[in-house]
Amino acid sequence: MNRSKRREIFERLRTANPHPRTELEYGNPFQLLVAVVLSAQATDVGVNKATRSLFRKVKTPAALLELGEQGLKQYIKTIGLFNTKASNLIKACALLEQRHGGVVPEDREALEALPGVGRKTANVILNTAFGQPTIAVDTHIFRVANRTGIATGKNVTEVETRLLRLVPEEFRKDAHHWLILLGRYTCLARKPRCTTCLIQDLCEYSHKSVDQEPPRKQYATAAIDERP
Ligand code: SF4
Secondary structure (H helix, E strand, C coil), rough: HHHHHHHHHHHHHHHHHCCCCCCHHHHHCCHHHHHHHHHHCHHHHHHHHHHHHHHCCCCCCCHHHHHHHHHHHHHHHCCCCCHHHHHHHHHHHHHHHHHHHHCCCCCHHHHHHCCCCHHHHHHHHHHHHCCCCCCCHHHHHHHHHHHHHHCCCCHHHHHHHHHHHHHCCHHHHHHHHHHHHHHHCCCCCHHHHHHHHCCCCCCCCCCCCCCCCCCCHHCCCHHHHHCC
């Protein structure tokens, strides 16, 4: 994909959604960390359901330690892998207290040292809680980046490296959320909704369906039509 096409894609995504946000509910960086750890192989909707009552009670690592592993499990038992996640979160809270005074560090290495926190989770925290221009590549972003041709790669690390290199700087901070939302609601794994896709004419996916009404007419908003 050439540079001008890539830029046009992100301009359209920004016009349609100027301030994209995570769909996980949280009140502070610590709660975001808990929510992101819980969201592995689970839906944001399922995580939000569980954390709504948990976060009323727990706002700090100390509060989660006080609740304890068994207590935590009662709140998150509807979420897949909840036993492992509860164990990791309690250990992570102990480390946050010991090493960081109960504060979530704005540092990749320190984040990745926490149990249950890998590169993807650290990227989400750095981006969403601290505004750093990181791009966490999950299953949606991996698929969208490869299909569209925005940044191709055989694994998530390759795609992340290319996205960081190829996405113009002004779009980098929000690229994660735009691509994830595109993957979650339009560029679905089994049946991509190409006919209603905002970037259908720019996407380089060879199997996209283009047999219905052109997407720009269906998707058009006043803001998009105002583009020069
Ligand atoms: S046109 Fe189709 S394949 Fe391309 S990004 Fe949109 S939904 Fe995905």
